[in-house]
Amino acid sequence: MADKVPLPQTGDPALSLTLEGISLKPEKDQLGKRLSEFPWWFVAIILIAVGTAYIIVSNTNYREAFIFITAGLSITIITSLIAYVFALMLGLLTGLGRISRNVVLNNLATLYVELIRGIPMLVLIFFIALVGVPVVVDSINAIGRWFEQAGIPLVGTLLTSVNNQAVSMNVRAIVALSVTYGAFLAEIFRAGIQSIGRGQMEAARSLGMSYGQAMRCIILPQAIRNVLPALGNDFVAMVKDSSLVSLLAVRDISQVARLYAGRSFRFREAYITLSVMYLTMTVSLSLLVRVLERRLRHDR
Amino acid sequence: MRNDQCTGEERDNIIVVKNLHKHFGEVKALNGVNLTVERCKVVTIIGPSGSGKSTLLRCINYLETPTYGEVWIDGELLTRTQKQLNAVRTEIGMVFQLFNLFPHLTVLENVTLAQRIVRKRPLEEARSTAMEQLQRVGIPEKAGAFPAQLSGGQQQRVAIARALAMNPKIMLFDEPTSALDPEMIKEVLDVMLDLAKEGMTMVVVTHEMGFARAAADEIIFMDDGLIVEQTTPYDLFNNPQQERTKLFLSQILHK
Numbered sequence: 001m002a003d004k005v006p007l008p009q010t011g012d013p014a015l016s017l018t019l020e021g022i023s024l025k026p027e028k029d030q031l032g033k034r035l036s037e038f039p040w041w042f043v044a045i046i047l048i049a050v051g052t053a054y055i056i057v058s059n060t061n062y063r064e065a066f067i068f069i070t071a072g073l074s075i076t077i078i079t080s081l082i083a084y085v086f087a088l089m090l091g092l093l094t095g096l097g098r099i100s101r102n103v104v105l106n107n108l109a110t111l112y113v114e115l116i117r118g119i120p121m122l123v124l125i126f127f128i129a130l131v132g133v134p135v136v137v138d139s140i141n142a143i144g145r146w147f148e149q150a151g152i153p154l155v156g157t158l159l160t161s162v163n164n165q166a167v168s169m170n171v172r173a174i175v176a177l178s179v180t181y182g183a184f185l186a187e188i189f190r191a192g193i194q195s196i197g198r199g200q201m202e203a204a205r206s207l208g209m210s211y212g213q214a215m216r217c218i219i220l221p222q223a224i225r226n227v228l229p230a231l232g233n234d235f236v237a238m239v240k241d242s243s244l245v246s247l248l249a250v251r252d253i254s255q256v257a258r259l260y261a262g263r264s265f266r267f268r269e270a271y272i273t274l275s276v277m278y279l280t281m282t283v284s285l286s287l288l289v290r291v292l293e294r295r296l297r298h299d300r
Numbered sequence: 301m302r303n304d305q306c307t308g309e310e311r312d313n314i315i316v317v318k319n320l321h322k323h324f325g326e327v328k329a330l331n332g333v334n335l336t337v338e339r340c341k342v343v344t345i346i347g348p349s350g351s352g353k354s355t356l357l358r359c360i361n362y363l364e365t366p367t368y369g370e371v372w373i374d375g376e377l378l379t380r381t382q383k384q385l386n387a388v389r390t391e392i393g394m395v396f397q398l399f400n401l402f403p404h405l406t407v408l409e410n411v412t413l414a415q416r417i418v419r420k421r422p423l424e425e426a427r428s429t430a431m432e433q434l435q436r437v438g439i440p441e442k443a444g445a446f447p448a449q450l451s452g453g454q455q456q457r458v459a460i461a462r463a464l465a466m467n468p469k470i471m472l473f474d475e476p477t478s479a480l481d482p483e484m485i486k487e488v489l490d491v492m493l494d495l496a497k498e499g500m501t502m503v504v505v506t507h508e509m510g511f512a513r514a515a516a517d518e519i520i521f522m523d524d525g526l527i528v529e530q531t532t533p534y535d536l537f538n539n540p541q542q543e544r545t546k547l548f549l550s551q552i553l554h555k
């Protein structure tokens with residue numbers, strides 16, 4: 001039917017082997033096919049993780065590095081999670097703006113997406129944290145002073161009481177990641193909405209639903225379902241990119257690993273442990289995304 | 301069970317279309333259509349592909365905004381005001397060629413959703429209205445199914461039930477059977493015939509001549525964005541006045 005949209009591509013079909021258990025058929029060519037399709041890379045990753053885990057348990061230097069770096073784990077996770085939630089909201093709003101027929105909203109949304117996509121992420125993180133946030137805070141202060149002069153001291157004091165020193169680097173890092181990923185997620189939402197056939201909106205409107213009602217009850221539920229895997233993949237990407245906030249001296253695992261290496265000169269221990277920690281997080285999240293993809297396909 | 305409004309002698313024009321033009325860029329889909337539809341009447345529209353039949357139907361409920369011209373529904377001139385359009389569309393059911401059921405909702409939810417959020421009916425009332433309509437189209441047992449689990453004919457009947465559940469004054473059908481396998485056409489046409497007998501005002505784009513003969517009070521032949529001929533089905537089939545109409549009829553009747 002015209003309104004059926006193909007689901008986003010599922011990745012490696014061979015992964016089903018690791019998920020559903022291996023049931024090798026006796027036929028020879030079948031065996032050869034299975035062997036060549038078997039996700040050896042995944043076994044290798046497991047071996048690397050298990051090997052590193054063993055070294056961490058048995059080798060005191062590695063154990064020390066691991067314990068030191070683990071101190072940054074909660075910052076990495078919390079920063080990624082909070083930033084992702086904000087990026088989702090920002091992305092949804094911007095995605096809606098991108099498809100809006102309102103010229104102002106549409107151009108604002110497009111401007112934001114193009115600005116973010118045109119600047120390297122490293123520069124963006126610095127820019128948003130060290131320029132963007134202070135400018136916004138200064139503007140809030142200015143508005144607060146205006147309120148005070150206008151004789152509304154309550155609101156005025158509230159707005160002037162925010163100051164740049166009070167906005168910690170952790171918060172700025174979250175803002176920077178949210179704003180950056182908001183633009184990426186906006187494009188995912190936009191593509192998802194556009195993947196839903198025109199007939200759905202028309203049927204909804206012909207029943208008297210407003211644009212907002214049709215969007216909320218008919219278009220978005222289908223669109224979001226279609227892009228869930230893409231959204232999941234971008235969460236994995238964000239976990240990795242959260243390492244950039246270490247440049248703002250936020251004590252995530254990258255930052256504490258750098259501190260550890262600089263202090264102890266045990267570069268191998270620090271960076272092998274750090275890499276495996278990221279890998280463990282991203283590979284297990286990717287697996288979750290793939291399981292989700294299969295679920296969605298089966299539900300059809 | 302005739303519609304109460306169909307009993308009197310005097311019947312007003314529930315749809316009035318005046319000098320309607322619709323352009324899509326260079327393409328002129330409608331070139332000055334005038335049409336009146338009396339309450340309780342059934343009008344069918346035939347014509348070659350691309351002649352503007354769908355566009356006319358979609359301008360009647362402003363799914364397409366006309367480039368020029370007026371549409372009056374039940375005495376009210378349509379404007380671009382969203383609030384007015386939402387209210388007017390609530391009174392006009394529309395059935396599409398490709399059904400356009402909401403695939404993420406069950407059949408029952410398809411039929412209750414707009415009743416709930418547009419008509420603001422309480423859940424119980426919306427459910428019982430929905431079941432009534434599903435009963436009428438003959439598939440109450442599919443209430444819990446998803447659209448993808450239904451045949452084309454069943455999906456189209458659900459789409460009709462979904463529109464009827466809003467208690468519209470007018471029903472628009474855009475080639476409701478042309479996407480169906482031949483063996484499913486009858487079950488949909490039967491529902492439409494019943495509806496016509498009950499006195500629903502209907503505008504139906506279709507090439508099902510059997511339906512036109514049996515149910516239509518008037519039949520319209522369109523070509524090039526214009527109404528070429530408008531008369532009773534009997535006269536159109538037996539005594540077409542225009543050459544274009546004759547040509548078209550000879551093409552579709554000898555298929």
Ligand SMILES: Nc1ncnc2c1ncn2[C@@H]1O[C@H](COP(=O)(O)OP(=O)(O)O)[C@@H](O)[C@H]1O
Pocket residue numbers: 324327328329347348349350351352353354355356
């Ligand atoms: N959304 C649209 N954008 C551009 N052209 C359109 C659109 N809808 C219809 N048309 C054009 O308008 C003309 C009439 O179309 P339509 O009303 O769908 O004809 P019919 O339903 O009689 O086959 C055709 O030439 C078609 O290509």
Ligand SMILES: [Mg+2]
Pocket residue numbers: 353354355475
């Ligand atoms: Mg058409």
